[in-house]
Amino acid sequence: MKFNRREALRAGLLTSLSIASSAVLPFAPGCRKRASGVERPNILWISLDTTRRDHLGCYGYELPTSPNIDALAAESRVYTQAISPSSWTLPAHASMFTGKFLASHGAQKDPEGPLVLTSVISGHKEYERYRARGISSEEVTLADLLKQAGYDTAGVVAGPWLKKAFGLGAGFDFYDDARIDSLDGRLAQSVTTSALAWLQQQQQSQNPFFLFLNYFDPHTPWTPEPLFLRPFTTPEITQGDPWLLEIAKYDGEILYMDVSIGMLLKQLKASGLYDNTMIIVTADHGELLGEHGLHGHGAYLTQEEIHIPFIVKEPRGEREPARLSTRVQLVDILPTICERLNLSLPPGVQGTSLENMAHPVIAEVYPYGFNSEDGDWQVIYDGDHKLAWNSKGSHKLFNLRTDPAENYNILEREPELAQSLMKKLKDYLGSLPKPPEIDQGDIQIDEETLRTLKSMGYVQ
Numbered sequence: 107m108k109f110n111r112r113e114a115l116r117a118g119l120l121t122s123l124s125i126a127s128s129a130v131l132p133f134a135p136g137c138r139k140r141a142s143g144v145e146r147p148n149i150l151w152i153s154l155d156t157t158r159r160d161h162l163g164c165y166g167y168e169l170p171t172s173p174n175i176d177a178l179a180a181e182s183r184v185y186t187q188a189i190s191p192s193s194w195t196l197p198a199h200a201s202m203f204t205g206k207f208l209a210s211h212g213a214q215k216d217p218e219g220p221l222v223l224t225s226v227i228s229g230h231k232e233y234e235r236y237r238a239r240g241i242s243s244e245e246v247t248l249a250d251l252l253k254q255a256g257y258d259t260a261g262v263v264a265g266p267w268l269k270k271a272f273g274l275g276a277g278f279d280f281y282d283d284a285r286i287d288s289l290d291g292r293l294a295q296s297v298t299t300s301a302l303a304w305l306q307q308q309q310q311s312q313n314p315f316f317l318f319l320n321y322f323d324p325h326t327p328w329t330p331e332p333l334f335l336r337p338f339t340t341p342e343i344t345q346g347d348p349w350l351l352e353i354a355k356y357d358g359e360i361l362y363m364d365v366s367i368g369m370l371l372k373q374l375k376a377s378g379l380y381d382n383t384m385i386i387v388t389a390d391h392g393e394l395l396g397e398h399g400l401h402g403h404g405a406y407l408t409q410e411e412i413h414i415p416f417i418v419k420e421p422r423g424e425r426e427p428a429r430l431s432t433r434v435q436l437v438d439i440l441p442t443i444c445e446r447l448n449l450s451l452p453p454g455v456q457g458t459s460l461e462n463m464a465h466p467v468i469a470e471v472y473p474y475g476f477n478s479e480d481g482d483w484q485v486i487y488d489g490d491h492k493l494a495w496n497s498k499g500s501h502k503l504f505n506l507r508t509d510p511a512e513n514y515n516i517l518e519r520e521p522e523l524a525q526s527l528m529k530k531l532k533d534y535l536g537s538l539p540k541p542p543e544i545d546q547g548d549i550q551i552d553e554e555t556l557r558t559l560k561s562m563g564y565v566q
């Protein structure tokens with residue numbers, strides 16, 4: 107019988123689920139008052155990898171993928187027009203942590219880059235082609251800022267591109283990137299367990315916390331436990347078009363992740379930490395599920411890939427729950443937190459606070475040639491319109507109000523509008539500082555990774 111680690115771990119989840127529902131053991135929260143008497147909020151930021159906005163109940167999905175996220179959203183400010191600055195994991199997370207666009211932080215695939223995926227996960231020989239550059243050690247990250255401000259900082263991550271080697275662990279007191287052994291990533295249950303263990307320990311501290319979590323289950327491959335697949339399958343689906351079953355599996359993975367997030371939120375409530383915690387839930391990007399004849403993410407900037415969920419639960423109900431149609435981006439969280447905590451913004455931040463959006467809404471992706479023959483993409487949003495520039499000349503213009511699915515390219519019908527948006531896009535991107543040159547010595551690599559890189563001949 108073939109042993110499937112993923113199935114086995116999920117079987118474990120079923121046991122812990124029944125335990126979690128019968129007894130939640132609260133931590134003993136310490137006193138968190140500062141000398142001034144002003145209590146600073148804890149910050150929990152959950153990154154839902156590869157999670158489509160329109161597959162969550164709080165964004166109108168009719169199937170039960172997300173009961174726990176929906177309950178959180180009901181108490182939150184839910185942004186309905188949030189756009190990721192890129193369509194894959196590394197640049198999107200680098201934008202979250204630096205408040206800068208890809209053009210400036212530079213963390214992305216790079217055939218000449220110093221980092222190789224096979225240095226952090228085992229896998230096919232093919233993965234050796236996946237090289238990248240991380241963020242520069244000169245960047246000031248959100249974790250750096252919060253640590254300086256007296257927060258205890260921790261990250262628990264599940265996707266391979268979030269391994270320390272790619273530079274995203276900077277500024278965290280504790281950064282758990284263990285158990286990522288393949289492109290499959292780490293299971294949600296394991297992320298929640300590690301997060302709860304850190305929180306329990308952190309309760310001895312007088313400091314508020316910043317906890318960043320990346321859940322990876324909705325990323326392919328989709329292999330949900332039958333319990334999580336069942337709500338999305340009918341005989342027509344299991345016996346019909348195999349692709350419908352794939353979408354059901356994707357939904358099953360979202361539900362599995364949601365249940366693990368629910369366990370975390372339940373524990374925060376039981377421990378009295380929930381009310382004073384700002385909880386941010388966003389995705390790094392979505393997923394194409396056959397639209398435009400495409401699957402996956404990271405090679406285009408379609409709405410399916412970059413129109414993301416974006417939910418902010420305010421600490422102590424400081425702002426009323428609402429649904430907001432302001433276009434916001436992942437680069438805007440860092441400045442928002444700085445504004446709330448009265449921290450000065452590090453130089454060069456391009457995002458602005460959620461309450462005062464003041465930058466063009468753009469996205470970029472530069473896929474490898476072997477991933478896509480369709481070239482690079484940059485987009486800019488303006489009112490109802492989205493202009494896409496393409497390195498191979500297949501530029502597009504869409505009216506998202508009348509054509510939210512991007513089926514009708516109106517570029518030739520609206521040449522003046524297209525030209526003015528193209529200029530706005532190019533002028534803005536041209537105005538952004540380029541990332542600092544990265545050399546080997548500039549990248550934080552843990553010893554084990556360094557040994558592996560050396561053994562493979564990538565580092566002298």
Ligand SMILES: [Zn+2]
Nearest residue numbers: 155156195390
């Ligand atoms: Zn991702």
